[in-house]
């Protein structure tokens with residue numbers, strides 16, 4: 001490809017395929033008749049013209065669509081692997097190193113070891129996305145610039161070789177006398193089909209929908225913006241927050257990492273009435289209709305330390321509470337036992353002396369009752385287990401509260417020890433006692449699990465999405481069509497090119513030609 | 528209103544079925560006195576009219592379903608039925624552009640199968656759990672389905688291309704693979720048919736077995752080739768004297784419904800092979816050879832373009848629904864616009880696949896044969912998301 005001077009006299013840059021001036025193919029070593037390669041108008045791209053510095057090499061690597069396709073396919077395959085087993089964030093355990101091996105055996109273990117259990121946040125995956133991003137930038141720049149120049153500087157008069165080697169082309173003998181009127185009629189009828197017409201001597205260039213050529217690039221810009229927004233969340237401190245907080249009804253909790261507090265005024269759950277359920281689901285479990293938390297958001301004054309209300313409202317699934325960038329989502333709901341009410345019963349007199357209320361989160365050491373009866377809590381195990389033969393607690397959550405009380409009353413020689421373990425019958429142990437602790441009632445409280453989020457990238461991410469969509473629609477629902485007509489030495493040459501939807505182009509040409517009293521068939525079947 | 532809903536669904540089904548018949552008549556008929564051309568045009572027109580009528584009835588069904596239940600895309604029945612609607616609508620649009628009658632003879636049966644498959648799922652109107660109570664549910668799911676409908680038409684056109692191409696190259700590897708694909712399609716048909724038939728017979732069987740320390744019951748709707756591992760038959764209808772499972776599921780298939788799913792797979796494979804055997808036995812031809820006469824008048828380049836065009840229409844719609852709307856909704860519901868649950872990840876995989884398709888086509892010149900295989904592959908990815916992910920790996924999207 002040494003000689004880049006065209007027969008028409010125009011000097012083209014190295015790497016050019018079709019003469020920039022007349023469109024004639026330059027490299028005719030493999031002289032044959034297949035349609036011309038029209039991509040980027042046969043223009044030279046940067047990646048084809050420079051290959052010396054390191055920068056050039058990197059540029060060329062990322063500008064290759066082949067490389068891009070490989071990156072897309074690798075991302076695709078790796079993504080599939082990650083869906084074979086659940087990801088870490090959705091397993092019911094926070095010990096993944098044990099969980100996968102236990103639940104799924106050898107494969108589970110391998111899954112964990114290869115890092116597939118947290119694939120989508122892994123450096124490899126993020127690097128792949130970043131590489132696609134770089135590739136998008138480089139590739140688009142590499143092509144859009146020459147494409148823009150080529151389309152802007154199009155010449156109307158093209159070499160007959162160029163025209164007859166288009167995918168859609170016809171040549172008809174037309175005499176000198178007829179040609180002027182025929183060219184006029186063709187121009188007029190193509191114009192009626194919304195083509196923009198340029199004329200130059202015996203040549204016509206009709207073009208429409210050029211803007212759709214920018215669709216893919218606009219789409220790529222949107223994708224880049226999107227990826228950029230995603231990356232920013234990890235790079236800029238305070239840009240992104242993803243935490244959760246559990247708040248009991250009536251309580252106020254600090255939001256992790258923020259100077260805000262949230263109060264849960266009321267948390268509730270509503271079920272569907274049986275009447276709202278389809279008949280066949282009678283014997284199924286009830287279905288939840290609504291989870292709701294009535295919340296108040298406070299900001300802590302840094303100087304005085306007091307809480308100042310900033311907003312309040314109800315949080316439901318799909319309806320978060322928002323304050324500036326902060327959003328609180330309803331994510332979890334459960335009911336906890338908060339307190340127990342105990343009847344202290346005198347077995348000898350067979351009557352209840354008094355009732356005490358023990359707060360499971362904050363039990364008092366001593367309770368004074370009617371008739372001088374006194375109850376002390378000797379020991380409290382919120383989450384009772386036997387470890388060997390010693391009682392112990394698994395956690396601070398009152399999942400299975402157990403107590404050792406000591407009861408003292410005027411008539412007793414010495415205080416009695418009384419055991420109470422929720423869910424266990426301890427009559428045997430406590431048989432000797434005169435005073436019995438009898439469970440009267442459990443007091444429950446609803447707990448809301450709220451997700452606490454800040455995501456300042458969202459506008460960028462969604463803007464990226466919108467731009468990307470605009471690009472897609474431009475590129476796919478419109479088409480760039482061009483028709484070249486030239487009369488030369490007794491022949492009329494017609495050639496046409498589109499970037500997609502050839503069928504429509506053929507039909508349009510046929511209709512325009514017929515109206516111009518030049519009945520030509522452009523359809524495939526009758527070629 | 529419930530009556531309207533039920534009858535409109537039934538009527539839709541028959542319209543699609545009749546449209547299938549009309550299209551097949553159009554492409555196979557020898558043409559009587561009037562001659563081949565007139566015959567084809569006449570039956571083609573009947574086919575498209577029936578398809579349009581079917582779509583109108585389908586709209587009636589959707590509207591009445593919304594009036595009765597307030598929503599129409601919240602479970603598998605509703606979603607699959609809507610996908611069927613999307614496929615037929617996309618076909619009609621492409622038909623209006625390209626006027627290819629042959630396409631109808633292949634797409635309309637797909638619509639029929641989809642609708643039959645939908646009706647295999649429970650059809651009750653169910654109340655929405657809180658996470659689904661959002662208008663984004665409808666916006667997201669309908670756009671996804673519309674996109675997938677167009678992509679499905681792209682798949683059918685790709686298949687037609689392959690059949691057309693293989694007819695002239697019968698000894699290629701493509702011929703063998705195409706035959707395999709057609710056999711798999713017959714398995715899906717077999718599954719739908721057997722579910723449909725046993726559903727109509729109201730076949731029931733129940734087996735109890737131990738699952739992670741609890742006793743659970745699996746209810747079968749088809750006779751059991753395999754029962755649960757160490758299961759006990761609670762109750763089983765007799766089908767031609769066959770009641771008990773022929774064998775037990777292997778012990779490593781531990782999932783709660785694993786045996787039932789395995790049984791469905793066995794039914795699909797066996798009924799598919801039976802259909803395949805019948806076709807080959809009776810017609811003494813390979814399946815693609817049976818189909819080839821239907822497509823041989825088409826121009827390869829046109830079929831390629833139809834397939835590409837359908838995908839070019841479906842891709843942006845799918846992007847909008849499956850990614851962008853999905854993100855907006857996920858953001859509203861869970862506070863994160865992307866959660867990497869299997870369903871979402873597979874939507875991304877589908878999208879990456881079609882992106883690769885478009886790039887390969889545009890810059891590597893993958894037209895025709897390769898492009899058609901990719902159109903087929905893309906639909907397989909969609910089906911994996913639709914069927915496998917729902918049945919095997921249930922994610923946050925517990926419904927569809």
Ligand code: HEM
Pocket residue numbers: 062063064065066067068069072132133135136139140143213216217219220223472475879882885886889890
């Ligand atoms: C996952 C990410 C990507 C998506 C979703 C995407 C999407 C698209 C779409 C939809 C088109 C239009 C195709 C058509 O008209 O048939 C396109 C074209 C194109 N893409 Fe991408 N793309 C992605 C990544 C890339 C990357 C990384 C590169 C860089 C190498 C690239 C280079 C191109 C080029 C050169 C075109 C052709 C534009 C033209 O000639 O009109 N794409 N892309």
